[in-house]
Amino acid sequence: KAGVTQTPRYLIKTRGQQVTLSCSPISGHRSVSWYQQTPGQGLQFLFEYFSETQRNKGNFPGRFSGRQFSNSRSEMNVSTLELGDSALYLCASSAITDTQYFGPGTRLTVL
């Protein structure tokens, strides 16, 4: 099976812009979770989608949003980017409530 894929791998934006990141889960996996990873904050949970519904949500401002499509692919959107949003954004897919398989991540730099 192909692994979790994330696009783009690298992104540079400026403050105030918005960005959309994409995640394609492993075939057959219906759960997709998003995490923000920064050197000082570890892995911070953003949200989890299952069958197109947001099932769990972390403590991030409303500027962070996501959605999941019928084919389980997921997108994450960040509006009005801030310098502090610079991070590695990881997507993980799993089959129901099971082991999470992480993608390579999207490295976002906000200038």
Place this chain on the structure above:
Amino acid sequence: GQQVMQIPQYQHVQEGEDFTTYCNSSTTLSNIQWYKQRPGGHPVFLIQLVKSGEVKKQKRLTFQFGEAKKNSSLHITATQTTDVGTYFCAGQNNAGKSTFGDGTTLTVKP
């Protein structure tokens, strides 16, 4: 909300020495998972523990889940340079929500 504390944050060892990282949850867990992230890489699943008091081994790695299902540990015997990376625990509650610890970064001096 659920919190997962992991210690130590950093551990530097000489090759051949043992290493242990500990994970403690503020609430009882449904299961706990361990991941390893190599420098520049992404977290990779190592193992999942489900039963109270469970102990699992993978070669030089020993994983334990506490009797109360609130704590866990990962022990590496005779570390090698290939063991370097950050080890994360992730506690999952009955609702399926996972909370990651902040990780323990292991460096191994040859």
